[in-house]
Amino acid sequence: MSGRPTTLVTDPAALASCFETLRNQPVIGLDTETTGLDPFTSRVRLIQFSTPNDLFVIDCFAFEALRDRELADLLEQPRPIKILHNAKFDARMLERHAGARLQGVFDTFLASQLIATGAHGVGHSLRAVADRHLGVTLDKRQQASDWSGALSREQIDYASEDVRILLPLRSKLVERIRELGLVDVAKIEFDCAPVVARMENAGIYIDRDKWEVQCETTERAHALLRDRLVEDFASAVPQMSLFGKAEINLDSPAQVQDALNRLGIPVEGTRASELQHYSKHEIVARLLEYRTVAKQLTSYGRSMLEHIHPVTGRIHPHFIQIGATSGRFSCMDPSVQQIPNAPEYRDCVRAPEGRMLVVADYSQIELRILADWSQDTVLMKAFQSGEDLHRVTASQMFGIPLDDVSKTERSAAKALNFGLMYGMGAQGLAMRIESTVQEAERLVHKYFSAYRGVERWLRDAGEHAIRDRESRTRSGRLVRYEFDESDRSQTAGIARLGKNVPIQGTSADITKLAMVELDRSLHGTDAFIVNTIHDELVVECDESIADATRDSVERAMTWAGRQFISSIPVVVETMVSQAWNK
DNA sequence: AGGGCGAGCCAC
């Protein structure tokens, strides 16, 4: 595979000749070895480059390779194409330690995920991907070795092997990407990876003091409700108390159900939706209150503060670029995509002194995708009118003037607008709006009488998913389904996915494209993306450029939306604020 | 002790 042995680069002259070789290549492999996983506390030890004939291992401890201008140039130019496995990791390290914005990426990690199309039990480590696509078994034993001391022969060999494999691996993956029609979506994903790296490095600021105050308030409410409930249960169910002390764990659904049943409250399970029906009992109402604060305390309590990084004073969550099979991001440690949408919490997520947040989200993006894709003339018109969508829907469903739409009618229309994209049936709607199934059936019928094109599109999408065992988003992103045809409950589930995945996934396509475009347009300013929540972006910037930044955000997001939605307007709602509030 | 899993609930 490699014509020449590994060149260990330990001085500026060797580095210059290394770049001489690399500059003229169309495609090169790139990998780094670091002393740890955290860009703010770890150092880059090695940078490895591969070409079809050469292999360079640059020892960043031997000389100041990371300060080399040519290195930054090479990384920042779109050519040569840089092949990396999980480019986000290396991009974070290289941005932090070489001050370089990586561009021109082919990511074998993301490529593997796109090709696997959400298949279960398929790993995407470099080892797994090389094994699957090349039949090559990599030895990863040195991966977590100590990269801060003298280099061993094994370490240099390991570093070489990893970067050597990237060129042949890309060739195989490119073939599969072409066969599967994934060229466009791969471009979006690859371009997005360095943007995600920058977003993670930037992190998001949380007001520690404000958050702590919120925690204390919640802790007091929690203790009060807990004591009161334990007492209630103890006096109502004497056999549950031991020496006058109640023996119930309020956080155990099994114990709570048992206790409620003993009190003659016949709950089946203790979900909020179940307890709701019995909220006339004081103890149940109190339990629901307890649940709310308990959730706030555990999921959104002090643990959030433990994520504040000692070096940056900010939170650097982990964004998983293809987190859902639909192509949506997921986020963890902590998940800043699911901080409660209540002022007490969102006020704590803010811009530091002298800076502002631009908060922007797509208006009804999924319904617009559905309208555009189905070409339903009535739904398209509804969007073109610029009126309140749910009200228009109700007016069309019930054949009444806009102004005569009642609150109930609007909320039924709203439930349908959202629910049908998830493949909801009459049963589900009945549950949602607390009506009879017959009434729900009538409403679904009315909805589809108004939106014939939507009905047809959803039906076709469901049937297509079952027949061809796959769905695609507008960018070509592919999701394959494995199921047992003879099992009705399984096919029903696939039909629901067939309706939802193309829409949810196209929304993800749009948001990712918007991030790429926005990152490009913010380059050179001190504004940067700090969060992405499915159809929403949060950007932090100096207050002096807030208005200009808002314009950039709106322009990038609108442009991205138009790439996939052509026949109706794409509307982006933006606001400038000190906190993550709407 | 720690992994796996379900229940329940937060986000869009």
Add this chain to the structure above:
DNA sequence: AAACGTGGCTCGCCCT
């Protein structure tokens, strides 16, 4: 009988 999509976090509980 049920079944409305995608995730992550924390808990209890059961397992090894």
